[in-house]
Amino acid sequence: MDTEFVTREQSRLLQELTEFLAIPSISALPQHAADCRRAADWLMADLRRLGCPVVTLIEGEGHPIVWAEGPEVPGAPTLLIYGHYDVQPVDPVDEWHTPPFEATVRDGKLFARGTADDKGQVFCLLRAYEAIRDGDGRPPLNVRFIFEGEEECGGHFLDALLTREPERTKADAVLVCDMSYYAPGIPGVYTALRGLCYAEINVRTLQRDLHSGTYGGVAPNAIETLIRVLAELKDEDGRIHLPKLYKSVVPPTKAERRDWKRLPFKKREYLKEEVTALALTGLKKYSVFERTWALPTFEIHGIKGGFVGDGAKTVIPASATAKVSLRLVPGLSFQRVARDLERAVRAVAPKYAEVSVKVLHGADPVQVDTGHPAFAVLDEAFREIVGKPAVRVRAGGSIPIVPRLGTAGAPVLLTGIGLPDDGLHSPNEKLDLRQLWEGIAVFGRFMERFAAVRPAG
Ligand code: BES
Ligand code: MN
Secondary structure, three states: OOOOHHHHHHHHHHHHHHHHHOOOOEOOOHHHHHHHHHHHHHHHHHHHHOOOOEEEEEEEOEEEEEEEEOOOOOOOOEEEEEEEOOEOOOOOHHHOOOOOOOOEEEOOEEEOOOOOOOHHHHHHHHHHHHHOOOOOOOOOOEEEEEEEOOOOOOOOHHHHHHHHOHHHHOOOEEEEEOOEOOEOOEOEEEEEEOEEEEEEEEEEOOOOOEEOOOOOOOOOOHHHHHHHHHHHHEOOOOOEOOOOHHHHOOOOOHHHHHHHHHOOOOHHHHHHHHHOOOOOOOOOOOOHHHHHHHOOEEEEEEEEEOOOOOOOOOEEOOEEEEEEEEEEOOOOOHHHHHHHHHHHHHHHOOOOOEEEEEEEEEEOOEEOOOOOHHHHHHHHHHHHHHOOOOEEEEEOOOOOOHHHHOOOOOOEEEEOOEOOOOOOOOOOOEEEHHHHHHHHHHHHHHHHHHHOOOOOO
C-alpha cells in the first residue's frame, strides 16, 4: 500500500468528500429523488476514475443502484463492498451549527449529514481501494462494489435485485462499513444487527373534527384513543405486550455476555454524553448492552393529528396516526412481529374506534459467526494500524439488506470507522477525520492482506 497516500492527498480527499456530501441524497423525501441520482452519478464517476472496467447504474423501482467491478485478477480472491449513498432527513435543521450539506471541519471533525452514515465510510473504502492499486492502477484482488440509495428509507429495490440475481453476492467476503468503533481506539466487528418492523397505526373515532365545547364530554377523541392504544403496547417498565415476544428471543450466549462484561463502559458518561438524558429507561433487570443489542424495542417516532399550528384551536380530533417501530433480535422475524402487532392493536382498541395498521417496511435480524478466516484478516489489519484487533459487539441498528448479502455463502464483515458519538440521524452528524485517515489505512491493509488469502474452491 502507498503509505504516503493519506498524508500526500489529504486536501484533495477532503475536497472530494465535501463534494459528495454536498449532494442532499435524502432517500425518504420524494423531492430529493434527483439528488439521489446525482449521488449515484458521483460514485460512478469516481469508480470510473479508479479504473473499474465495469460501472453500471441499475435503475428500476426506487433509487438507483451502482454496481462496479474492478479489473479481473485471476486466481485472487473476490471482495464485495457494500455501502449506501442515501442519507437521513436533516430536521430539526435549526439545530445544525453549520448547514447539513456544507461539510465543515471543526476541531478535527467533519460535520455534515452522511459523514458517518454512510457516505464518509463509502468514501473511505473507495480511497483505500485507490491506495492499494499498483503503478498501472491494478489492484491485487477482485473487488466488486454495490452501493444502494434506499438503505435509510426501507426501499426494496436492492432486495429485489439480489433475489433475482443472487450471483452478484458470490464473493470470498462481503465488507460492510456502516458502523462504528466500540470506542476511540477500540475497533469493532459486529456479531448481530437488529431487525425492524416499521408501521403506522391509525385511529379514527369521528367522521370529522368537532367543537370541543359543544361535544367535549361525549365525543371520542382520536388522539386520546391512540395514546391509550400505544400505552397498552408498552408499559412503563419498558415491557412490550405482544404475545410470546420475549419467549421467542434467542438469548445471547454465556460467552457473549462474558465478553460484554469486559467491555469498558461508563454508565454515567453514557447517560450524560451519549443519551443526553437524566435517567435510562427500559427493562431494568437487563444491562444496557442487553437492552440495546439483544432485546426487542418498541418506539413511537411521531404522532400526527389534531391541531399543531401556532396559537389555540378548540377541537376534538377525528383521526390520529402514530409512526412506530419495533427493533427485532434473533428469534423474532419481521413477518411474525408485523402480524402480531396488527393483532395486538386490534385487541386493545376500544369498540368505538376504527383502527388500521399499515406496515411500511421491515427487516429480519442478523447473526454473524466471526469464526471465518476473513475476520482474522480484518483483525490483523486493525492490529497493524490501530494496535488492537476488533472487539466483538452487536449493533442496535439495522441494515436491512445484510441477510441477502450473505445468500451466496460469503461471510459478511460488519464494521466501520465511526465513533459512538457521531450523531447518526441527528443534527450535527460528524466523522472524526482521524478515523477517516486511519480507516483508509486499515481497509487498504485489509484488502492487501485478504488478497494474499487463497480463495475457496
Ligand atoms: N448505519 C445505520 C445502522 C447502524 C446504526 C449500525 C448504528 C450500527 C449502529 C444504518 O444506516 C441505519 O440507520 N439503518 C436504519 C435502517 C432502517 C431505516 C430500515 C436504522 O437502523 O434505523
Ligand atoms: Mn448507515
